[in-house]
Amino acid sequence: MTEKKIVDDETHPFQPLVDDNSKVLILGTFPSIKSFKNNLYYGHPQNVFWPILQKIFEPKRKTKMSNSERKKLALENGIAIWDVIKSCERENKSSLDSSLTTKEPNDIRNLLKNHPKIKAIFFTSKNAQNLFKKHVGNINGYTYKVLPSPSPAYAAMTFEQKLEGFRRAFKSIGLIGENKNDKKKKTTLESFGISKKESNQKSNELKEESKELKEESNQKSNQKSNELKEELKEELKEESKEESNQKSNQKSNQKKKKKRKEKEKKKKPRKNRKKRIVNDSENSSENEKIKKRKKERKKKTKKTKTKTTKKK
Template identity: 35%
Template sequence: MLHSFAPIQSPRARVLILGSMPGAASLAAARYYAHPQNRFWPIMGALIGAGPELEYPQRIEALRAAGIALWDVLAQCEREGSLDSAIRDDTAVANDFAGFFADHPHVATVLFNGAKAEASFRRFVLKPLARPDLTLLRLPSTSPANASQRYEAKLSAWREALRAAGVAVREA
């Protein structure tokens, strides 16, 4: 059984970015988005200054300073390898979102890092959560498995979503 990480959070968070479950490289490193080909940190670097050139704790602080929380939909699951498509939904257990949102009342936007994160949230979390006020938006996955979309297109989509959520982002 795989277990995800604690959320990266701040009392000032207005945006929650959700993945599905950390991949093997992230689990081994005990860090979000640790696979060297994952585009999450380069995108965050371009948009809010939380790039891979910074040490991991500095990246986390940059997220917090921007009002961004980071977590995964699933607390645990079984999966062979790292692909989201290999997650066994019959073993999936969602994180405690009722508790998270109670502790973070300013979070108004949830951005999903890919289709599996969105599908898992809608399946395991949304109905019991009953938060019709949340803005939910699926973004292109930053995973290396999503190689069909160019980096520039991903960056543009993430920039637009963060800007719409009220995050001060760097211009192109």
């Protein structure tokens, strides 16, 4: 025996949560029965959508937020929330997407047209993305991402993994990294009466000045470098000149020494010759003397002989 199906016609109970500050539109399929009762998007007690937003944008807060605080948190951080389905048939009062049959989609194109700051569309399930493609179609100029499903029915990921998935998606469109707690506060520059345009202009001027100063500094350093190179070249020239002079002087001195030695060599034998000559002359004079002495002796002996003969 087959179970009898109970089919209810339902119309979306909530208006889109959106304002002029919205930068990303988060789309689901259709509110669950618990969300109907709690009068809030993702209002099921075990749905982690709002705890994830609180963890990302109000990490220091430990207490649970009220519905109005949650809506305010989303809007202050540039997040718009809506669903793809406007009216549907729900089977057996089930909150599963598989039990929903779309009768009419929401006019999402018109919402995007009226809120031009929205540049990204995120889906909280693959089913929501498929319904969007079917009933709305692809719209150019938007960033599309499927977030990890915050539904308690999706247990394949832990809370931390889902949190990280949301964090990465928000970071990719620049929602994280700015001051999210007070979007309506003016920036420091604006509080001093300086517009963003003026700030950018001033920044560009400073960049140009910095560039010019850098170029001037480079030119000066190049000039100085060239001067130093020239000085170094001159010094090296002088050193090489001195070195070559020293070498040439050394060579000339060596040549002079060589010449002197050669001259001395030539002179030495003449000196010896003179000595020999002197020696020879000395010898001859000695000989003469000896001869003289001999003669004198002879004479003396003759004289003595004659004397002795006379006496006899």
